[in-house]
Amino acid sequence: MHGAGDVRVEHVPDPKIDRAGDAVVRVLRSCVCGSDLWPYGAMAASEHGRRMGHEFLGVVEDTGADVSGFKPGDVVVAPFIWADNTCDFCRAGLQPSCRHGGQWGLNGVDGGQGEAVRVPFADGTLVKLPVGEDSALLPSLLTLSDVFCTGHHGVVTGGVKPGLSVTVIGDGAVGLSAVLAARRLGAEQIILLGRHTDRTDLGREFGATDVVAERGEEGVTKVRELTGGDGTHTVVECVGTDQSMRTALRVVRDGGAVSRLGVPQYSEIPFGMDTIMRNITVTGGVAPARAYIEELLPDILEGKVEPGRVFDRTIGLDDVPDGYRAMADREAIKVLVQP
Amino acid sequence: MHGAGDVRVEHVPDPKIDRAGDAVVRVLRSCVCGSDLWPYGAMAASEHGRRMGHEFLGVVEDTGADVSGFKPGDVVVAPFIWADNTCDFCRAGLQPSCRHGGQWGLNGVDGGQGEAVRVPFADGTLVKLPVGEDSALLPSLLTLSDVFCTGHHGVVTGGVKPGLSVTVIGDGAVGLSAVLAARRLGAEQIILLGRHTDRTDLGREFGATDVVAERGEEGVTKVRELTGGDGTHTVVECVGTDQSMRTALRVVRDGGAVSRLGVPQYSEIPFGMDTIMRNITVTGGVAPARAYIEELLPDILEGKVEPGRVFDRTIGLDDVPDGYRAMADREAIKVLVQP
Known part of the structure; x- marks a missing residue:
């Protein structure tokens, strides 16, 4: 996003492992958040812009040396805040206040509205999903990233x-x-x-x-x-x-x-x-999505709840600018992005 | 209280049973509350004034026909809000929102800074204290009326x-x-x-x-x-x-x-x-003192806590105006009134 109303799809360097706790995740599904509409409506023009998207699920492609919980091929969901999940705040279920965590799209971390993401503290941040890449449950599982947990x-x-x-x-x-x-x-x-x-x-x-x-x-x-x-x-x-x-x-x-x-x-x-x-x-306040995923996941897998029904439009990456517009114009409730 | 800084000790009619659920309680101890200092500092002058005091304990002197839980001679403490203790709010432990309750000193109900009080909904409002009129625990037990519960x-x-x-x-x-x-x-x-x-x-x-x-x-x-x-x-x-x-x-x-x-x-x-x-x-918010008294009472009776130590001055009724002054001037933490 380069400013209010100015969303562009651009090529950026492919993410790669930077620290030993990182994983690289290829994005299967991401989406646009209602909170993305605030900068879409009011962000000051910026030469370099900022990476967008903080909700995604995907497939692990690579892991750093310290990552023990995931291996390439795992389908995973990422909460909208990355966190070590070991500090005192995380242990208390307050990952948004993680002592070492942060937000997607800032400080050299990729945004979720893209093809792939470097995930810091992969063992703390990610949750494995027991489904395949083509599961019909992906939209509902994606809501574990933010909106259903919120x-x-x-x-x-x-x-x-x-x-x-x-x-x-x-x-x-x-x-x-x-x-x-x-x-x-x-x-x-x-x-x-x-x-x-x-x-x-x-x-x-x-x-x-x-x-x-x-x-x-x-x-x-x-x-x-x-x-x-x-x-x-x-x-x-x-x-x-x-x-x-x-x-x-x-x-x-x-x-x-x-x-x-x-x-x-x-x-x-x-x-x-x-x-x-x-x-x-x-x-x-800001939801500790990570703290809720294990609790909410079974109900989605069993079909008891279908939170993915909030997605009423699916687009490719090239259409992301129009996805923002559709949500801002209230044409769509929530737009699913399938890279 | 007739206005800011204007507290007078006056004769009023003796309280008597008005409704079948009433009790009349002779006051053994009452006190001045920090919240009393707000009108003491800012109340507009009033011809008729208002009765003051919402914290008291005393002896039951008379009961209405419907009162089943108390008899003359019982030593009781009154929370700072009277309430039926049977409505849905009371059952949820939120007596300040009682559908039929109210405040001492308003609408024909006496204040606690006096010799005696008519207590509406006596069965709901009052709590019996297993002590005599001369118990050394009276100051601490009085704090169950408000300040310790708060x-x-x-x-x-x-x-x-x-x-x-x-x-x-x-x-x-x-x-x-x-x-x-x-x-x-x-x-x-x-x-x-x-x-x-x-x-x-x-x-x-x-x-x-x-x-x-x-x-x-x-x-x-x-x-x-x-x-x-x-x-x-x-x-x-x-x-x-x-x-x-x-x-x-x-x-x-x-x-x-x-x-x-x-x-x-x-x-x-x-x-x-x-x-x-x-x-x-x-x-x-405003404490549901009534909801806490049974829980806190044993610790006072057993001497585990001495909340009555907040009282650092004891006065008679005639000195109540000076008691307000002493609290307002920060000479006293909290003034106990012994009629």
Whole structure:
């Protein structure tokens, strides 16, 4: 990406092992993330640009001398943050705060929207997938890289439990994934706030019991009506605007939690006396996808959940610029890239 | 209280049973709360004033026809919110949100800083204490009404566990109680931020492993130094100012929680991208004291904790105005009232 609206497909040197813990992975599938749309909308022009893509799965092609868990030919998925998975933060399940980890596409590490990636700390970062290169499950398995784990993070940190209620704000891929994750954990009432019917229809199939198209004050009123006036135990906020955050704080039930998954476009939240009296918690954040993959993988392999249904368009590498455009224009929920 | 700085001791009608669920309790001990100091500092002048005091223990003198759990002569403690203790919020341990509860001193209910109180929903509100009227434990038992339960709420919602670290911001009675509660739950490192040495000395006796007198930027640096640069797993914020909340968010470790106990003097908190990347949770609120009393009571009866040490002055009813002044002037940590 060279600036707002300026995505180019360019040739770069082939990745190769740089450190003994590296692996080189040939990308089978990657995708465009809703968070990629923020720089797509606002990034300052840059001469050298930056590598994009932080969600991918692929085949191990080469490994460094210290890599013991993988060998060429293994099909693997990479979480959207690479990490050693051995430091104290990682052991506590907080890989985004890994003492030695980092982001794809920065500091000499490749992005996932490409043909191949050098993976630092391969033993810590990657998870082996027991499928072949042509598995029909690849789209759903790719969501373990970010979006399904992110939705899961929202409902886990928000305290979703069997029988409880949850509001999901936002009908993008993260919101839809949060609906699916909430259903998976047994939420009884799942209210999805969104106004794109193609998306909210998928949300209903994923488990939403109610859909609210209204926003702001009207949306708050509607959620309150649907919950006997009380709001829901959990709110998963998947948009990140000031308005969506204010809505979240008003539709959460006393003693409940707002979990934040959206990239915040605000710097402050209204969080004074009212929220103290009501014992409101605000939680969430950047998901430790790596910590959740082993737990979520079996349900995908067994076909219990199909998070890959958020992909409603598949493109090749040459069409990635148009993939960004399609997502920015809300033509596509989430674009799958098949190099 | 008739306005800022204007506390008067006046005669009011004796409380009597109004509803079948009421009890009348003769007050043995009550006290002044740090939260009482906010109206003491800023309340608009009022002709009729308002009854004060929300922390008391005493002896049941009379009960309504529906009261089954108490009889005259029982020594009881009242949490700082009265509640039916049967509604869905109460059953979930969130009595401050009770569907039928309320605050002492409002809407025809007496305040605790007086000779006697009519207690609504006596069966739900009161907890029997297995001690006599002259027990030496009364000061510590009185803290079950608010301050010790409030400190406990901060450490519980903030996720304090054996071996973890906690910063407590504020050396008032709530902060000191939070230190004691954190120690009780096994916190390994307890950093107390406060600059009144008489208070922080008591904090050390309650279990603080480190005391930081610096505020703002210097305080943040000091806590970071004491924690290998990482901050603590939990921060219990017991002050409520914008500055203390900003400090809290900067000394909490990635993945950690800031629990708010202070009465917020701010309406917003800085809670943007940095806190998302670091997975910071903000939690806490008005403590459900009623939900904690049974758990905390045995440790007081057995002498394992002495939360009543926060009381460093005892006065009679006539001296209550001076008790407010002494607390506002930081002459006393917390004033015990013995009618």
